[in-house]
Amino acid sequence: MTQLAIVQTAPVFLNKSKTIQLAVAKVEEAASNGANLVVFTEAFIPGYPAWIWRLRPGGDWNLSETLHERLLNNAVNIDSEDLDPLYQAARKHQLTIVCGIEERDNQLSRATLYNSVIIIGPDGNLLNKHRKLMPTNPERMVWGFGDATGLKVVDSPAGRIGTLLCWENYMPLARYAMYSQGVELYIAPTYDSGDEWISSLQHIAREGCCWVVGCGNLMKGSDIPDDFPDKDSLYPDKDEWINPGDSVVIAPGGELIAGPMRQKDGILYCNIDPAKVGIARRALDVTGHYSRPDIFQLHVNTTPQSSVVFDN
Numbered sequence: 001m002t003q004l005a006i007v008q009t010a011p012v013f014l015n016k017s018k019t020i021q022l023a024v025a026k027v028e029e030a031a032s033n034g035a036n037l038v039v040f041t042e043a044f045i046p047g048y049p050a051w052i053w054r055l056r057p058g059g060d061w062n063l064s065e066t067l068h069e070r071l072l073n074n075a076v077n078i079d080s081e082d083l084d085p086l087y088q089a090a091r092k093h094q095l096t097i098v099c100g101i102e103e104r105d106n107q108l109s110r111a112t113l114y115n116s117v118i119i120i121g122p123d124g125n126l127l128n129k130h131r132k133l134m135p136t137n138p139e140r141m142v143w144g145f146g147d148a149t150g151l152k153v154v155d156s157p158a159g160r161i162g163t164l165l166c167w168e169n170y171m172p173l174a175r176y177a178m179y180s181q182g183v184e185l186y187i188a189p190t191y192d193s194g195d196e197w198i199s200s201l202q203h204i205a206r207e208g209c210c211w212v213v214g215c216g217n218l219m220k221g222s223d224i225p226d227d228f229p230d231k232d233s234l235y236p237d238k239d240e241w242i243n244p245g246d247s248v249v250i251a252p253g254g255e256l257i258a259g260p261m262r263q264k265d266g267i268l269y270c271n272i273d274p275a276k277v278g279i280a281r282r283a284l285d286v287t288g289h290y291s292r293p294d295i296f297q298l299h300v301n302t303t304p305q306s307s308v309v310f311d312n
Contacts (some may be wrong), residue, residue, distance in 0.1 A: 002158040002185070005030035005038045006215050006247045006268040008261050010223040011047040016074040016082065019046045023099065024089045030267055031093035036122075037158035040099040041215045041247075042165050042189040043115055046074040047102075048217050050191075050242055052138040054234050066229050068142065075104035075113055078129060083118075091124030096156045098163060098215075100189045103131065105144070108307065112144040117163045117189055119154055127154045132165045133174060147305040153181035159211075159274035166190040169204060177300050179208045180287040184274040187213045193246040193262075202254040209252045209280035211272050218245040218265060252280035 007026045012018035023040060030038045042048060051067055076082045083101075090097050096119065103116040115132035131146025151174065153162040162183035168174050169188050178186060186208060188201060193216050205212040222238040224231055235242070241263055248259035249270040258270040284290050 002037050002272050002274060003035045004158075004213065004249065004270045004272055005033065005035035006213065006249070006259075006261070006270075007038060007040050007044075008216060008218050008245045008247045008268060009265050010219050011044055013047040013219075013223055013225055013228075014070050014074050015225075016046045016076065019044065020083070020085050024085050026267065027086070027089040027093065027095070027097065030269075031095060033267075033269060035269065036095045037156075037185070038095060038097050039187055039213055039215045040097075040189065041217050042100040042117070042191050043102050043217075044099055044189075045076055045101045046071070048191050048219075048243075049139075049142050050217075050219065051234060052142060055138075063229055064141070071102060071142070072104065072111070072113060075102040076116075077104050077106050078116075078118075078126075079106045083120075087120055087124040087126075090120045090122055094122040096120065096122055096127075096158045096161070098161065098187050098189070100165065103129075113142060114146055115139070115143045115165060116146070116150075117165055117187075119156070119161055119163065121156060127156065127161075128152055128163075130163055130165070133168055134171065136167045148177075148300050148302045149304050151177050151300065151302065153178060153183045159184040159272075161185045161187060163187045163189065166192055169200065173298055175204060175208065176287065176298055179210070180298070183208065183210050184277045185213060185272070186210045187215070189215045191217045191243065193217075193244050198246060198248055198256075198260055201248060202250055202256070205250040205252055206254040207286060209284055210277050211252060211274070212248075212250040214246070214248040214250070214259075216245040216247045216261075217243040219243045252277050 105112040119127040130150030135143040162178040219242040221240040246260040
């Protein structure tokens with residue numbers, strides 16, 4: 001049995017170090033309540049760049065640059081010691097952590113950002129890093145395109161975990177890649193919310209016959225820091241729900257088991273049994289007995305993509 005904790009809380013917006021401290025505190029809280037799997041939302045560290053949905057497309061150039069600079073300076077370098085406190089928390093409490101991050105490229109230009117999600121094992125080691133394949137609409141002014149090197153399902157004491165971010169979950173072939181690797185806990189950190197989004201997650205649970213965990217962003221106007229540029233015009237109402245959260249847990253087959261947790265700060269707890277996945281696939285296994293490989297095949301290119309290759 002997996003004791004799941006979905007952390008639905010606002011980050012310390014655009015402050016990497018303080019948000020990591022907050023994440024560690026939430027892991028401590030979840031662990032004290034018996035959790036062995038803790039999930040944070042999309043781009044939790046240091047926060048989703050929500051302003052992109054309010055600025056004029058292609059306009060507000062100076063303001064966009066100012067905000068992007070702050071985001072860039074607070075993004076995570078996965079090869080540095082940035083995330084050590086989170087690794088140590090996983091090791092201390094012997095639990096698995098799934099967390100969305102703003103990742104700064106450390107291999108080529110060192111300036112491109114990626115919307116990434118990481119899985120940390122109970123030994124404190126990184127099990128997987130997945131970069132969002134297709135940023136949506138204005139997100140493409142912030143994030144680069146990920147490749148399929150992290151499009152994988154990994155084993156953990158909590159079950160076989162796979163992750164797709166937000167509208168990646170609308171990509172049928174990306175979902176199929178998850179199903180084909182025997183995903184049991186399909187985790188979808190997201191900025192999306194509302195009944196239509198939740199119904200999409202229920203469809204995934206029916207289609208993949210797996211547990212689906214939706215971890216939503218939570219943010220009010222009061223969570224925007226006072227020194228945020230043009231706050232008075234972009235976020236004048238401190239009581240506005242910029243994003244209501246809507247975290248949910250859905251059983252194989254589509255039944256809502258916990259949530260939606262709407263307009264509420266806290267941790268959503270749920271006990272889930274990964275063994276129910278195998279039973280659910282008795283009637284429908286879309287990459288097994290219900291597939292037709294003689295007609296349909298999916299080829300996934302897992303080769304790391306790079307704009308430059310240096311020969312020795």
